[in-house]
Amino acid sequence: MALMTGEEYKKSLNDGREVYIDGEQITNVAEHPSFKPIVDAKARMYDLNHKPELKDKMTTTLPDGEEICRAYKLPTSKEDLEAIRTYVETVLDDLGGVVYRMGDETIGEMWSLYDAQDQLNDVDPRFARNIEYHVDRVAREDLFHVSANTDPKGDRSKLFGGKDGGKLLHVVEENDEGIVVRGAKFETAAAYAHQAFVKPTILDWQASEESMAPFACGFICDMGAPGLKHICRSSFGVDKNETDYPISTNFDEIDTLLVFDDVLIPWDNVLFHRSRESAGYIRNTLHRYSAFNYTLRILRRADYLIGTALLNAEQTGLTKIQPVKEKLSELITYREGINAHLTAAVSNAEESPGGLMMPNQSLLYTGRIYAIQNFPAMQHLTRELVGGQLAITPDSAALLNPDTKEYIDKYYTVGEDAGEVWTPEERAKLLYFARDLLNSSYAGHRTTFELFAQSPPFAQHMAAYNSFDMEKQRELVRKGANLSSKEYAK
Numbered sequence: 001m002a003l004m005t006g007e008e009y010k011k012s013l014n015d016g017r018e019v020y021i022d023g024e025q026i027t028n029v030a031e032h033p034s035f036k037p038i039v040d041a042k043a044r045m046y047d048l049n050h051k052p053e054l055k056d057k058m059t060t061t062l063p064d065g066e067e068i069c070r071a072y073k074l075p076t077s078k079e080d081l082e083a084i085r086t087y088v089e090t091v092l093d094d095l096g097g098v099v100y101r102m103g104d105e106t107i108g109e110m111w112s113l114y115d116a117q118d119q120l121n122d123v124d125p126r127f128a129r130n131i132e133y134h135v136d137r138v139a140r141e142d143l144f145h146v147s148a149n150t151d152p153k154g155d156r157s158k159l160f161g162g163k164d165g166g167k168l169l170h171v172v173e174e175n176d177e178g179i180v181v182r183g184a185k186f187e188t189a190a191a192y193a194h195q196a197f198v199k200p201t202i203l204d205w206q207a208s209e210e211s212m213a214p215f216a217c218g219f220i221c222d223m224g225a226p227g228l229k230h231i232c233r234s235s236f237g238v239d240k241n242e243t244d245y246p247i248s249t250n251f252d253e254i255d256t257l258l259v260f261d262d263v264l265i266p267w268d269n270v271l272f273h274r275s276r277e278s279a280g281y282i283r284n285t286l287h288r289y290s291a292f293n294y295t296l297r298i299l300r301r302a303d304y305l306i307g308t309a310l311l312n313a314e315q316t317g318l319t320k321i322q323p324v325k326e327k328l329s330e331l332i333t334y335r336e337g338i339n340a341h342l343t344a345a346v347s348n349a350e351e352s353p354g355g356l357m358m359p360n361q362s363l364l365y366t367g368r369i370y371a372i373q374n375f376p377a378m379q380h381l382t383r384e385l386v387g388g389q390l391a392i393t394p395d396s397a398a399l400l401n402p403d404t405k406e407y408i409d410k411y412y413t414v415g416e417d418a419g420e421v422w423t424p425e426e427r428a429k430l431l432y433f434a435r436d437l438l439n440s441s442y443a444g445h446r447t448t449f450e451l452f453a454q455s456p457p458f459a460q461h462m463a464a465y466n467s468f469d470m471e472k473q474r475e476l477v478r479k480g481a482n483l484s485s486k487e488y489a490k
């Protein structure tokens with residue numbers, strides 16, 4: 001196999017998958033107006049791997065000489081982690097926008113399982129072989145691989161007992177060919193991806209009872225598998241004008257309710273089965289690698305916020321005022337806080353239990369929390385600096401209509417006195433960009449995505465809590481307060 005081209009990727013989506021959007025079943029995902037922009041973005045990513053001038057950033061080779069996408073190489077050194085950062089930044093530079101769930105972010109969740117091969121071997125040696133095979137296969141076949149974690153859970157209180165999984169995805173049959181699964185998952189990008197790593201949702205698996213065993217399964221599912229139904233949410237960009245909504249029309253990543261209506265998963269695709277221990281393990285380690293790629297995207301979004309605030313303030317002459325500079329400095333401080341966590345997570349990277357190189361876990365998980373917690377404050381500061389025109393500027397049609405154009409020209413031309421004139425078209429374009437970054441339906445959706453898509457805040461705090469070794473702090477206070485070990489034990 002070789003690196004895929006954009007065209008090959010688009011054709012590969014025509015595999016008979018059952019996709020619904022706006023209440024209708026569709027046949028050609030790549031050409032459907034709701035999906036076309038984001039499929040084109042992913043196709044462009046595939047084509048970037050073939051550009052000679054980008055080869056060293058976008059690709060690498062396996063030991064046997066096979067050329068693969070840089071993002072799919074198992075990281076075994078700090079250089080590999082730095083190369084992942086370069087890969088993500090190069091892609092985002094080229095696309096001119098921020099997309100999250102494009103394969104590189106989700107493959108890391110397989111690497112977490114790769115780290116647990118010894119444990120999987122104890123459960124069933126077949127499963128350890130399968131994980132190794134699939135990590136290799138994604139790289140060699142250049143597959144767009146996504147991640148399905150969250151079920152529509154119904155009454156959450158029923159799940160706390162650890163006895164009854166209710167409607168959660170579970171195995172209904174086991175036969176010579178594989179397992180048959182029933183249930184549903186939420187999954188961004190499923191309708192235009194090749195396969196997903198499906199796994200149990202967040203639960204206290206350690207405290208669960210044997211009755212939960214059918215729910216404790218992890219597997220690779222082909223996105224065109226018979227019985228799989230993609231019920232997608234409507235696009236934010238499809239009925240919009242690109243000038244007025246430059247981000248929604250190009251970068252909307254469509255989310256799917258993925259229904260498994262008795263889907264057969266061949267044994268070769270099963271990664272664990274009836275293993276509550278494996279379910280607990282993967283929930284505790286899931287974002288060990290992928291949080292890095294995810295937080296890199298938030299860093300890029302922070303850059304867009306700073307650029308938007310800065311250009312607006314410069315256009316209107318506000319950067320001459322000290323308090324405005326201070327607000328910009330606050331934005332820079334948030335941005336550099338995220339950058340510092342990511343940079344330090346690589347320079348203090350640690351060896352994983354499976355012998356890979358993972359970003360420093362404590363710095364990565366606290367960096368993810370820092371980024372997500374501060375993002376709404378960054379957005380609000382940007383809103384404040386852009387001003388109310390962000391919300392009340394007439395759309396581009398007003399610039400074209402001769403009856404209204406002269407007024408728009410008059411009131412939206414800025415910078416004449418400073419000798420740096422911004423035409424009404426340019427001023428409006430910046431305001432439309434700011435609106436789509438901060439205020440549109442797409443912008444609101446994006447904020448919710450950032451809050452939840454790599455698990456809800458409480459789970460992110462648990463990851464930070466569990467990855468920070470608190471013994472040093474304990475010891476400091478033991479000594480400072482002159483506590484004996486015995487006293488401390490009490």
Ligand SMILES: Cc1cc2nc3c(=O)[nH]c(=O)nc-3n(C[C@H](O)[C@H](O)[C@H](O)COP(=O)(O)OP(=O)(O)OC[C@H]3O[C@@H](n4cnc5c(N)ncnc54)[C@H](O)[C@@H]3O)c2cc1C
Nearest residue numbers: 147148149150153186187188255448449452453455456458
């Ligand atoms: C835009 C978007 C895209 C998404 N994409 C994906 C995807 O690609 N793949 C995927 O698998 N999932 C995806 N998700 C789903 C996401 O992972 C879940 O929304 C998230 O895990 C929270 O689950 P929930 O929505 O069922 O909320 P619930 O589990 O019902 O939780 C809601 C809230 O209840 C509280 N709560 C619940 N349980 C606890 C607890 N034990 N301790 C403390 N507080 C608690 C918290 O405040 C929590 O935020 C996406 C979600 C969004 C919004």
